[in-house]
Amino acid sequence: MKSVDYVVMWSNTKLKPGFKQWGLLNIRKFKHKRCDSTLAFELARFDHRLGEAIVEAVTKNEKIVNVTKLSTQFDRLILEPLQKHQQDLRNGGSIVIIVDGLDECTHSDCADTDYCGQLLQLLVDNPFRLFPFVRLVLASRPEENINRMLTAQKHIVAFTLDISSDETRDDIKHFLEHKLSEVVKRHPESEILELCRKNNAVDELSMRASGLFIWVSTVVALVTNYPERLKDIMDTATPKNAPEALNILYKTALKSVAGEVGDADIQADIRSVLGRIMAANSLPCTPGEAPLTPAILNGSFKGSSNRATRVLEKLWSLVRKDDGRLSLLHKSFDDFLIDDERCPREYCINMKDHLLDWITICTKYFIHFLEENVDHPCPEDSGAAFHRFVMTRVAGGLDDHAPEVSSAIDAPDADVHC
Structure with missing residues (x-):
């Protein structure tokens, strides 16, 4: 078999399977939306020399963790530490990095940074070409953009995994x-x-x-x-x-x-909760954005303060909370909910409607805040998290939905947290 730098393992359906561990010297496995920072963290845990080099890089330039240009972060936090200890690491044997769920890593929290495009371009550019002791194994569903950009590259070998064996x-x-x-x-x-x-x-x-x-x-x-x-x-x-x-x-x-x-309205509430979680995570945002938490989700519903909570209590098997941030269990669940041929009508999510819903809520809150002419809430105030969430997202998508938002703002019964 020819020497390759990356191996892409396609699932032979639209769903990725699990792995057995591989019998190589060093194996690290990670899965995260920002796989650049996660990889730096895992490498730091894997080898103390890399950890010290990564800490040194962050200490010299603390703003590097907020840089939106992926190649810059990758150079400073991963490639330069590898370069610094290349000889010792090479003598220690191969390092195999397994990215389980590349298709999930390419879904950015902030769409305006084009994280997906940056990540795929980074893989096309073969960043580990100077480090032959490093091998990258990518497991992914064969999404069109990943397939198109990666499978034609000479340094990448792609093959399908048989999940029926x-x-x-x-x-x-x-x-x-x-x-x-x-x-x-x-x-x-x-x-x-x-x-x-x-x-x-x-x-x-x-x-x-x-x-x-x-x-x-x-x-x-x-x-x-x-x-x-x-x-x-x-x-x-x-x-x-x-x-x-x-x-x-x-x-x-x-x-x-x-x-x-046992509530006739619960189907609509389930759809609203799931739709708002999906839409909030796809909204463009500004640096320092506040994650969607259960409290913020509750705050987005008019009237009952525990409307979202009672639904979430039943949905924790389908919804996850990582570092306080709400998201759906798996990308396959997102795909199911937006496909009207697969998902029952009463639960099917129209993303445009839910995006407009969030943009309207944020805009109405922002207008109310300006009209009241009050100070920003203190961090310890009960509404501070919702306020920060709105302020980092109020402009997201507004240009695309201005007419609809204008009409929705005039509606007296729209959900809004004030």
Whole structure:
């Protein structure tokens, strides 16, 4: 096989599978929207010499962490530390970096920085070409922009992973048993593992997963505190392939959540909460932007102060909170919700509507703030987080939606936090 710098592993569906560990000397695995800063952090943890060099780079120029030009950050925080200790690192053996979910890394929090384009161009430019002891393994769904930019490069070899193999099915079963045993360790009173064994659910769920580790993680999260949901999942039709497996799972999850609340309006609230999370994370923002937190999400709803909270309490198996920031569990769930051919009408997300919703909320708040002519709230004030969120996003998308926002502002019943 020819010498290559990167290996791209495509999933043979639109969904990426899991990995087994590789038998190489040093393996680091990371997954984050800003994979440049995450890689620097992981390299610093991996080798103290790299850690010291990275700390030195940040100490000399603290603003480097806020630079939006990816190549500049990559040079200062990753390539220069590698260059400084190149000989010692080379003598230590190969360093294999696994990026699990390149398609998720290319979804920037701030669209106006074109982080996706910058990251892909960086990979095209082969930044590790001067460091032959470094190898990069990229796992990704074969999204069009990634496929177009990377597969034609001579230093990259791309191939499809088979998620239907016997090895993958065995891994899925082992992974499911491991996740269930973790639940029992955290919650000794939980009967979910015994319930699964009693109903032969481990084998049944492993088959239904269709080779998808994210399917297993989602199911375990769904049933951990709600064992009655296991029957809902087991009663569904056996999927024919991986995409159908996720379609059935997400439909069942949403139906179960709505049915447990027993509220006729809950479907609309679920759609609003999920839509606002997706839209908030796609809005252009300014440096220092405030992340979308549960409190800010609550503040965006008019009237009841816990409207979003009661929905989130049921949705934590489908929504995650990283460092306080709300996002959906997995990109495949985003894709499901915006596809009207896959998602039930009552939950389907129209991103334009929800973007307009957020822009209107932010604009109405901003106008109210100016009219009241009051000081910015202190950091410890209850509304400070919502205020900062609005101020870093109020201009996002306004140029594209000015007429609609103008009409919405005149509507007296629009949600707004004031």
